[in-house]
Amino acid sequence: MAVYSMTGYASAQSSPPAGAAGHEGAKATPSGRLGLEIRSVNSRFLDLAFRLGDELRASEPALRELIAGRLKRGKVEVRAAIEAPAGADLREPTPRMLQRLGAVQDNVRGWLPDAPALSVAEILRLASMDGAVDVDWGEAVQTVAKQALADLLAAREREGARLATMLLGHLGQLRELAQQARPLVPQLVEQQRQRFLERWKEAMGLAEGSATPEAAQDRALTEATAYAIRIDVAEELTRLAAHLDEIERLIKKGGEIGKRLDFLIQELHREANTLGSKSAALELTRISVDMKVLIEQMREQVQNIE
Structure with a gap:
């Protein structure tokens, strides 16, 4: 199933219905051309707005039912009007x-x-x-609306495919950043462990034997362990990888995935923030910032997915 964007535009036109007659049995004259356009942008829910000419207001309920049956989300504006035939305004009385x-x-x-x-x-x-044709535009409105709606869905599908490609590219970049972060924590823990041992050795020399070497070493290892727990981001990286896998699965599945993607993007942002708050090295901070930039770009794109 395809991924659909909520952004799109389409229009369609139609000639007046055939077989209409003027007053007093006169030969039918063109009443004009029906033009209809549909614009849609992103919205949390389906929000329909109609701008119809006076001759077409009776068609609004049918149009609403038709569009609601095909679109699930988006702020959709439908405009339709009858364009008078050329020269109609200059008819000589x-x-x-x-x-x-x-x-x-x-x-x-x-x-x-x-x-x-x-x-x-x-x-x-x-x-x-005077002598204008009395035309029932109901059937013509439905025909034109179906054509415009099909074109709109095609435009939203093309835009959705572009967004899906961009999102999958960002997922790959986030996975690369996560791979860069994984080996940094054990290295930091080992470096800090050595620093603690060196400090306690110095403290032992200053204390002139008031504490045993074994006790000093145990204390250093305890401090190193506490430090390792404090900066450990393995859980965050595991959750982040799980969220990335779920986002990829949803994109490949397609359909109405916008709201679920929006929730997952929030979770990604949470993990990247925690990664930054636990950072004990400049490199890890840089990775966290790069992740948040990518996630923010994804969030903006996901806002447009149905």
Whole structure:
């Protein structure tokens, strides 16, 4: 199953439905072209917003059901409108229509004397609406929406594949850093053990025999052991490796993995922080910082995965 991003864009257009007729049995005239576009960005849940023209508002419930059946997460905006055919706004009113508009205007102003007169722009707009085809766009909206939705899913799949490749690359880098960190702790423990022994030998010389060499050595080894426990990061590295394996498994599995990946990224960050807090060497601190940089980059990418 593929990995899907929540970011994508698609659009589709359609001609008016065939077979529509104008008023008084006149020959059908084009009512315009239906255009629909879908934009989506990341969101914790599925958040749908519609910007539909007045002729298309009745299609919103069907559109909502269609999109909710295919998308699970993301802030999705759907815009649809009817684009008037070329030249529709410049349709010249007939004398009969002008006479009709004049009569209607006189009638209105007889009741409302303060009503403003019709402007040229308003007359041209009314002329373009006269004899307009009464079109049911419901079926066309569904057809166009399905096409746009298929294109959106394809775009989200392509972006998801790119994100998956980047995440797998970061996983490889984190594993390399973990391998660099593993041998550092035993080396640090042995170095510190030698330092403790040297200090206690010096202390024995200053104490002039007030303590036995065996007791001094035992004390040094006890301190070294406590130090080793304090800086031991083997458990953190083991958990980090387990999280990396689970993230890789989820990416290869695909599907709705965004929320689980987000949780695992938080766990990775926790282990890298603990690794840094236990650091007893500059090299280990550098590894911890490099890990956190990579994990933060992964977190930003995971935010876009469905």
